Amino acid sequence: MMNLDLFGDEAGTQDLAPGARLLRGFALDAAPALLDDVAAVQAQAPLRRMVTPGGLTMNVAMTNCGGLGWVSDARGYRYQATDPLSGEHWPALPGTFAALAHDAAEAAGYTGFAPDACLVNRYEPGTKLSLHQDRDEQDYGQPIVSVSLGLPAVFQFGGLKRSDRPARVPLVHGDVVVWGGPARLRFHGVLPLAEGTHPLLGRQRINLTFRKAG
Ligand code: MD3
Ligand code: FE
Numbered sequence: 711m712m713n714l715d716l717f718g719d720e721a722g723t724q725d726l727a728p729g730a731r732l733l734r735g736f737a738l739d740a741a742p743a744l745l746d747d748v749a750a751v752q753a754q755a756p757l758r759r760m761v762t763p764g765g766l767t768m769n770v771a772m773t774n775c776g777g778l779g780w781v782s783d784a785r786g787y788r789y790q791a792t793d794p795l796s797g798e799h800w801p802a803l804p805g806t807f808a809a810l811a812h813d814a815a816e817a818a819g820y821t822g823f824a825p826d827a828c829l830v831n832r833y834e835p836g837t838k839l840s841l842h843q844d845r846d847e848q849d850y851g852q853p854i855v856s857v858s859l860g861l862p863a864v865f866q867f868g869g870l871k872r873s874d875r876p877a878r879v880p881l882v883h884g885d886v887v888v889w890g891g892p893a894r895l896r897f898h899g900v901l902p903l904a905e906g907t908h909p910l911l912g913r914q915r916i917n918l919t920f921r922k923a924g
Contacts, residue, residue: 723817726867726879729891731818737857738884740810741910745859747804748830748916751775754801755793757832763787770839770900771832776803778827778923780846787846789827789923803828810886811855811920818888820853825920833863833915839900841868841876844921852922853890859883859918860911861903868897883908 722734737744757771760782774780778789779800793800807828815823831839844854858881865887868876874897881887889896903915 726877726887727893727896729889729893730867730896731888732879733814733817733886733888735884736814736817736886737810737859740806741859741884743806744810744857744918745910745916747806748859748918750804751801751830755779756795757830758795769837773830774828775801775807775830776825776827780827780829780923789846807918807920810857814855814857814886815853815888818853818890820888820890823853823855823920823922825855825922827921827923829919829921831917831919833861833900833903833917834913835861835903835905837900837915838902841866841872841897841899843895843897845895847921847923849922850894853888853894855920856887856889857918857920858885858887859916860908861906861913861915863903863915863917864901866897866899866901868899870896872897883910 724732726732752773755773757773759767759771761767762782763786778791780789781794791799811825812823860883862882865879865881866876867879868874907913
């Protein structure tokens with residue numbers, strides 16, 4: 711069928727743009743185990759809404775696991791080894807997380823991806839993430855792997871300038887996107903989450919982003 715040519719060489723794999731590959735349902739089988747580990751991470755390092763350097767409280771609630779975690783406060787955005795709430799190291803990166811991130815990166819053509827940071831983003835209906843670039847990592851040659859769990863979201867995928875009009879990409883439970891190469895510094899965001907209830911997560915969307923930050 712000619713339509714299948716729109717999707718890469720494997721059913722469910724789609725190039726959103728050069729360097730940005732969508733792996734539909736790649737995390738579906740692993741999702742229950744991933745969610746158990748998300749719960750364990752949250753128990754040790756609670757979700758919290760961080761404050762931007764400009765003094766605004768972020769809409770998305772966040773926590774981290776891995777050797778480095780992303781934080782924002784009045785001093786700026788950065789990665790650090792400890793949770794500012796507890797002063798303790800972030801929880802270790804669960805083996806399920808590391809394996810999924812590695813395998814997804816490989817499926818997108820990046821061999822040997824070994825993330826040292828996993829940012830856990832929690833959305834509820836109405837929560838949004840404004841257009842931004844991810845620029846706090848050391849090496850933009852490293853890809854970012856993102857995993858969508860729970861309620862669906864509409865992802866905004868822009869260009870290299872904030873003013874480039876973003877495309878809208880629906881992301882559902884189990885979808886994985888690998889962002890690298892020329893897509894690595896593109897502006898992106900998430901539109902306000904629609905009301906809904908997911909069988910595994912209720913009124914939430916959890917997004918995991920894996921990075922080699924340091
Ligand atoms: C495109 N998170 O944590 S994941 C973020 O759904 C973030 O929680 C969103 O943006 C979320 O920084 C989107 C998809 C994503 C992540 C990183 C990217 C898309 C990207 C980096 C470059 C280009
Ligand atoms: Fe981002």
